[in-house]
Amino acid sequence: MGLSVYARAWRAGIVACGLAWFAPAGLRAETADTPATAAVEVQPSAEPFALATISLTSGGLLDKWLGVQRRLDDEMVQLELCEGDRDGCVSQAAIKFLDIVGAARQRDGRARLGEINRTINLAIRPVNDIAQHGQIDVWTSPLATLERGGGDCEDYAIAKFVALRRAGLTSDDLRIVVLHDTIRGEDHAVAAARLDGRWLILDNRRMAMVADADVRNFRPTFVISERGVMRYTDSSLLADASNRKPAASLVTSSLAAFANQPAEYTD
Template sequence: MRPQAGESADSPFTFTINEVLAARDRERSLHVDAVSQTPSASAQVVTEERPVTSGSGEAGREPFGALSSRVPDGLLSRRWRALEAGIDDDRAVLQRCRADPSRCPANAAQFLRLVNAVRSKSGRERLEEANQGVNLAIRYVRDIVQYGEIDRWTPPLATFATTKGDCEDYAIAKYLALLEAGASPDELAIILGRDRDAGLDHAVLAASIEGQWYILDNRHAGLTSASAAVNFLPLISLNADGVHSLSASPGTLTPAVR
């Protein structure tokens, strides 16, 4: 990974899904080793390398009906918090634009028009508006082409300034658009996973309406219900509650996104 001029190698908005998945595999391996060396199941100790079972780790509480475990504070969590800070900065810009539209930057004004269009809809139509609006506003360009880096996560207004981005950037923009349109934070999650058909890492936004989770994908104008998807392996969930590792609940099929 090559940082741009003036940017550190540990840029808070730069990391790859492969890094995330490799870190999770290391955590699981260390967890297995720790359990095998623990004399008693009651003598469990939470460490940096060991996932912490979430209090909401019941099937159905996460997209895809997955069981979730909180990822302990570490590089991924810190980078997600840094990206959240960037999103918060964008929300402050949007608030100033509402107060004084005459001084609103063009990219923020465009994003506000999208938010207003999303807010004007309800139910599933609101998700469709967000999905299609962001998909049409951004042209898919790989980060290696745009930034000279393998992977960079960008706050939405910066993405709208360039009108370019990859799958994570689409998901992040949809996340903020729905938040600004009034969605509850616990109804949204950015999902990192693996498209097993294409053999590629992929990121989507999952959004819940009336208890039903839907997938907003940059590759499709329509929505896919999480329960009907079949070829996407969800691995990591990023949302207002932090970073969670996902695993299929007993007796369920591994879901996917086409």
């Protein structure tokens, strides 16, 4: 199937993808009564959006991520075998993933990030978990997502996260961020990559990447890395070393309100 066909399918599914991902009942990620076992950072945060975080030691969102990491261990072995012997590789999803990463490796800097953002956006059609799995809150590893050909926001974000890592980015420069859409009242997952000291957001809803400082109408709630899951706190917003201010729409009373409400990631 040509890229033009993928592009038409991607554009046609954007509205459904944005509205149907989040069912009324879903993953109870981490709630306000989750015990905080780490102190809030007092120095300017190096995380996307320059907000302070606390690490989570339990909860639904952490369980989902640990499950993905366990499946990734198996997929990494499969990718290594297929990369060493493409003719003997029995997984078309692995070949497709290796092609995406290989094309990205031919580029540098922002072009590398943009290549992965674009190709994964086109390779996966937006499908909600109920339609695809018959249940909610299914987090899928990249090869499983490519095998099915469809997924929702966190499936795109996970695939980009892993592809960027394999394409040469360090773990310190990669994140998955869960955002709350303050207009639609929905949660949304994206990948984030740091380039030249700035975090860029890789979103399945758009081909263009934007800096975290330019994001509007979203409130960051959780951030995920290879080391685990962290929750953004309602502490004062911090600027980075360049005195960059976080997005103006994030400097709202909703951050304070978030501290007093359960944080649900329903998908």
